[in-house]
Amino acid sequence: LCEQFQEQSLAHLTVTITAGPTREALDPVRYISNHSSGKMGFAIAEAFARLGATVNLVAGPVHLPTPLNVNRIDVVSAIEMEKVALNYAKESQIFVGCAAVADYRAEKIALNKIKKTEKNDELTLRLVKNPDIVANIAALEQKYRPFVVGFAAETEQVAQYAQDKLKRKNLDLICANDVSNGLVFNSEQNELQLFWQGGSLTLPRSDKKYLATQLVFQLIEIYNKNYC
Ligand code: CTP
Ligand code: CA
Helix, strand or coil, X not given: CHHHHHCCCCCCCEEEEEECECCEEEECCEEECCCCCCHHHHHHHHXXXXXXXXXXXXXXXXXXXXXXXXXXXXXXXXXXXXXHHHHHHCCCCEEEECCECCCEEECCCCCCCCCCCCCCCCCCCCEEECCCHHHHHHCCCCCCCCEEEEEEEECCCHHHHHHHHHHHCCCCEEEEEECCCCCCCCCCXXXXXXXXXXXXXXXXXXXXXXXXXXXHHHHHHHHHHHHC
């Protein structure tokens, strides 16, 4: 498979990828976020760029260097990520939603630091749902809609939940992660189960950079079947 693609340049393709966590402010000094390192998304961006694709990488707050020949756009919140991702996705043939987008954000961001009070031992935060970026890109009208790839981080019933998300979000391909044992977030290694309309396949546990390359090969094969 590798040899088959080494010759094949992806110079005709523009790919937009989201990566890392989002950060949802509560007040000027606090936020809600998650442990996503961004490594998988950055590795996918690097793999596409190596194969000659034009790559936009919409990155949440992460501590990673920008891969060579990748156009990186840094964002903080889900709302910000959605705006940038939608703009780039409309001009892309492929969109990969790898970011761990915070599902909820504070209904109101406090203008000043939230103070601890003497009498209250409890604090209630009101959260509202963030837009589903990958689903909104998959819902774009046909002439703007790229081939859409999602990820699914699951701790149980991995295949079932991933296939539900594939359908519900109208994705072309979903890559499922089993995150039940803490072996993915912040780790160098990962294993992926791929599901699409026409089938499924497992990419065995390996280094995220190697895995990303394998994923890009598979993705292009499925993309070519759909669009060529
Ligand atoms: N995703 C997104 N925007 C969101 C939430 C998720 O684009 N607001 C994308 C992720 O980037 C990923 C896919 O949706 O590609 C699945 O994310 P996941 O968190 O597993 O799914 P959710 O739909 O948020 O469901 P849940 O967290 O309840 O499992
Ligand atoms: Ca989620």
